[in-house]
Amino acid sequence: MQTGCKQINGNWYYLNSDGAMAFNGVMEQKSSDNLNTNTSSNTNINSGGKQYVDSNGNGLIKGSENHIYHIPGSTYYSRTKKVVQWFKTVEEAQAAGYRAPEK
Numbered sequence: 416m417q418t419g420c421k422q423i424n425g426n427w428y429y430l431n432s433d434g435a436m437a438f439n440g441v442m443e444q445k446s447s448d449n450l451n452t453n454t455s456s457n458t459n460i461n462s463g464g465k466q467y468v469d470s471n472g473n474g475l476i477k478g479s480e481n482h483i484y485h486i487p488g489s490t491y492y493s494r495t496k497k498v499v500q501w502f503k504t505v506e507e508a509q510a511a512g513y514r515a516p517e518k
Contacts, residue, residue, distance in 0.1 A: 420503050464504040474503035484508035
């Protein structure tokens, strides 16, 4: 079963943990500060969040072994080496049980 953000026929879709599609449409891609920011025009609790992805659509938010997530540009992002999971949105990281760093 596939979960998370997936590219299907050149379009990106978000699949919930049960594999069901969270959005009824395609996510639009916009760029900002060397990262791609994806937003969706559909209403959903997961929509509207900023996505951190590379040019291939891979998530850039690091999920560490101690269940803390780090977004690009944050204080400990470059120091986080033991990455166990990658995310595209803060909401996705939080849904997986990760929390923001305290500093």
